Amino acid sequence: MSACVEVRGLGKAYGGRTAVAALDLDVPAGSIFGLLGPNGAGKTTTISMIAGVVTPDRGHATVAGHRVGADRGAQRVLGLCPQELALYDELSPRQNLTFFARLYGLRGQALADAIAWALDVAGLRDRADDPVRTFSGGMKRRLNLAAAILHKPTLVILDEPTVGVDPQSRRHLFDAIRALAAAGMTVLYTSHYLEEVAELCDRVAIMDHGAIVASGTVAELIARHGKPPLLELELAGDEATLLAARALAARHGPLDGAGAVVRLPQPPSLGPLIADLESAGARVVRITAQPTTLESVFLALTGHALRDE
Ligand SMILES: Nc1ncnc2c1ncn2[C@@H]1O[C@H](COP(=O)(O)OP(=O)(O)OP(=O)(O)O)[C@@H](O)[C@H]1O
Ligand SMILES: [Mg+2]
Structure with missing residues (x-):
């Protein structure tokens, strides 16, 4: 299987402290790939460099063949669902999504279709016109995901999407992620919940102190490193x-x-x-x-x- 994301020697330090150290990573196209690690392991820094929102000190990443940072090519084919919610509380999901869809350059029927599709994927169609401030944490997380997929990206990156999420919303999120993968998208998913990664992800990389300490399928990791x-x-x-x-x-x-x-x-x-x-x-x-x-x-x-x- 070809790689959707290729990371080579990627590194980043903040004020002399290494956040990510010379990281190599291959995310197979079409997979749900879990980046697993404790707080401060460097997950967000890694995916931020892949998404082109943080500039690496060294190394590089490519997404679907586009070198990140060279031009806007990589950014056009990826959708980032950030750890912090990026939503307007006073607006409805439809209004929020309209705002983001315009940023992606969508207009007219294409914009309306994209919003209807993203609302469906996120399971929010019947709440599309209620103000976001009335939503549970889980519903906000689902809307955050909808905002990241409006342009039907090749790669969807989700940064700890289930933190503070009720079980029902978590189920919706997992269904949505599986639906995206079934539609051919590659999903890069960070979490510090082992059970989630074991349930959802085809492949896993375990990260600690800015480095990847092991990667493979869950079964491979257990066979190789488990007692x-x-x-x-x-x-x-x-x-x-x-x-x-x-x-x-x-x-x-x-x-x-x-x-x-x-x-x-x-x-x-x-x-x-x-x-x-x-x-x-x-x-x-x-x-x-x-x-x-x-x-x-x-x-x-x-x-x-x-x-x-
Ligand atoms: N903008 C920044 N300025 C200074 N230090 C930073 C910055 N971003 C991250 N760091 C540091 O880099 C290290 C890795 O942080 P990062 O946010 O990538 O980890 P993480 O695995 O996403 O953690 P979490 O599970 O808490 O989200 C941490 O020590 C963090 O304090
Ligand atoms: Mg993080």
């Missing part, structure tokens, strides 16, 4: 049996748990483990597995949790 799932087995048997069974289980991995509960990283195959436990005379009455998540990948790669909760 194996933790298994918990509950055994039945008398004390001596359990002791013997635990000793045998310890051959299959670092053992945890106590008494009848055995915890260990999932071995490549369960058969030999269970056979060993049974040969000691124990019965396996329950097996549960704690799946590996992107969270543990992040922890393994950066040494710290994504959120401080």
Whole structure:
């Protein structure tokens, strides 16, 4: 698959502090690509340079073959949905979108069609003429997205679009993003929510301290960097049996748990483990597995949790 966004050696410092350091990134055309990282990782700075609103100190980006900053080519084919809402509260969605559509150079029927389409994508058609100040945070986020797609861009960049959004609006936003991708657009999506990125994105790049520490599909990242799932087995048997069974289980991995509960990283195959436990005379009455998540990948790669909760 060809790349819609190519970033090479992109860097930016603010007052001597590195915000983004020599970043390389390829966003495949037609994908939903997640840029995942904690507060201050450099996500907004990165996408701002891709969108041409922040000038890099070094390196460059291209969008659909247009070199960012060379002329307006890249800006014409991308839509940026910024982290901060950029809306007029006293105006309705239709009035807001008319304002932005004119900035994109749309007029007449093309303008009316673009607004109707964007309102539909954002699921705001029945609130199109109410003042934006009466909207929930989630509805404002959806309108923010509508404003970014009026010119049917090749690339849509969304910067943390679900912060402060209720579950229903989040669902609408996800549906809208999937619809845009299904229509052939490339989506670059920043977030510090692992679950969102895992659910929505085809590919993910994990960013920390201005650098990308890993990228790939969620499954690839888990396979490459995640620890194996933790298994918990509950055994039945008398004390001596359990002791013997635990000793045998310890051959299959670092053992945890106590008494009848055995915890260990999932071995490549369960058969030999269970056979060993049974040969000691124990019965396996329950097996549960704690799946590996992107969270543990992040922890393994950066040494710290994504959120401080
Ligand atoms: N205009 C600016 N002036 C000075 N420092 C900045 C500016 N913009 C960003 N920074 C700094 O650069 C670093 C990266 O910031 P950036 O906003 O790109 O991170 P982020 O990943 O988007 O974070 P968040 O999740 O909080 O939005 C931070 O240390 C930030 O304080
Ligand atoms: Mg940001």
